[in-house]
Amino acid sequence: MRTRKSIKTLTEFIIERQQEYPHAKGALTRLLNDIATAAKIVNREVNSAGLVDILGYAGKENVQGEAQKKLDIFANDQFITALQAGAECCAIASEENEKVISFKNEFSELGKYVIAIDPLDGSSNIEANVSIGTIFSIYRRKSEIGGGTLDDLLQPGVNMVAAGYVIYGSSTMLVFTTGKGVNGFTLDPSVGIFCLSHEDMRFPEKSNIYSINEGNYIHFQEGVKKYLKYCQEEDPVTNRPYTSRYIGSLVADFHRNLIKGGIFIYPGTKKNPKGKLRLLYECNPVAFIAEQAGGKATDGFNRIMNIQPESLHQRAPLFVGPKDMVEKAEEFLKEHSPA
Numbered sequence: 001m002r003t004r005k006s007i008k009t010l011t012e013f014i015i016e017r018q019q020e021y022p023h024a025k026g027a028l029t030r031l032l033n034d035i036a037t038a039a040k041i042v043n044r045e046v047n048s049a050g051l052v053d054i055l056g057y058a059g060k061e062n063v064q065g066e067a068q069k070k071l072d073i074f075a076n077d078q079f080i081t082a083l084q085a086g087a088e089c090c091a092i093a094s095e096e097n098e099k100v101i102s103f104k105n106e107f108s109e110l111g112k113y114v115i116a117i118d119p120l121d122g123s124s125n126i127e128a129n130v131s132i133g134t135i136f137s138i139y140r141r142k143s144e145i146g147g148g149t150l151d152d153l154l155q156p157g158v159n160m161v162a163a164g165y166v167i168y169g170s171s172t173m174l175v176f177t178t179g180k181g182v183n184g185f186t187l188d189p190s191v192g193i194f195c196l197s198h199e200d201m202r203f204p205e206k207s208n209i210y211s212i213n214e215g216n217y218i219h220f221q222e223g224v225k226k227y228l229k230y231c232q233e234e235d236p237v238t239n240r241p242y243t244s245r246y247i248g249s250l251v252a253d254f255h256r257n258l259i260k261g262g263i264f265i266y267p268g269t270k271k272n273p274k275g276k277l278r279l280l281y282e283c284n285p286v287a288f289i290a291e292q293a294g295g296k297a298t299d300g301f302n303r304i305m306n307i308q309p310e311s312l313h314q315r316a317p318l319f320v321g322p323k324d325m326v327e328k329a330e331e332f333l334k335e336h337s338p339a
């Protein structure tokens with residue numbers, strides 16, 4: 001039985017870490033708490049989705065042309081409401097909204113941060129009861145006054161001040177970084193408190209999982225095909241053949257690979273050279289966490305966090321995981337890419 005004194009809550013942790021930023025006035029602390037609050041409300045609905053009429057499609061499409069599930073919209077509304085009420089954030093870019101949501105009320109306009117968020121990623125898995133998640137990244141605004149702008153959101157990942165995800169699974173966890181390592185908090189549903197459960201998360205030294213939708217094999221570039229064959233070869237010295245694990249829910253796949261050690265790949269294809277995942281609210285946050293956990297995240301050739309976004313919903317190929325695995329994959333891409 002864990003005694004109270006051994007449990008550190010999210011709030012206690014953030015306030016404790018805030019001491020490391022003497023000039024901090026607590027705005028980022030409050031912003032992270034606003035996200036945690038919305039996550040708890042979304043968690044309650046995700047866990048009871050099968051019981052209430054919230055499963056199924058809302059009859060609308062999001063900007064990606066993907067049929068919106070009722071939970072997608074519910075989650076989007078919860079995060080927008082919590083962030084607007086919290087008044088630390090002056091604008092949001094959401095997967096569910098084509099344009100920037102700029103907060104123009106007298107309080108939010110003073111918000112120093114902007115957020116890019118995928119409120120409920122992997123929602124196509126909801127009715128299969130597969131883990132899904134929220135993914136977010138936080139930047140300081142560039143504009144001086146008024147509601148946040150598109151320019152505030154189109155910043156390269158290196159400008160992130162924090163990033164994280166919530167995974168709604170067998171237990172609900174909030175995993176985030178503010179640039180000083182990665183920490184995971186598990187929700188105690190009996191009291192609705194996120195408690196520190198995974199301190200200073202890092203990829204394991206040895207990894208042997210590869211995650212990719214091999215159903216798209218014929219569309220992959222030659223270098224990706226060659227890397228997959230490398231993963232499947234027998235070589236005890238390098239722990240191969242690797243194990244293939246793919247859920248089709250980015251947060252679930254990435255979280256497992258962070259804990260157990262593995263590379264996640266969503267590459268470009270001839271038809272979709274930039275792949276499927278969105279840079280601002282899927283690739284960048286996952287890349288920040290991966291780098292802070294000792295790993296690497298590239299588009300196969302360039303660091304994800306260096307990419308200068310041109311549009312809110314632009315996509316990027318993603319190779320993310322332990323440094324050695326990502327660099328091996330990059331070797332095959334470089335060797336087999338057209339000169």
Ligand code: P6P
Binds near residue numbers: 122249250
């Ligand atoms: P595919 C979910 O729709 C998502 O955006 C990510 O969560 C996931 O990694 C990816 O798409 C799965 O895509 O094409 O393999 O089904």
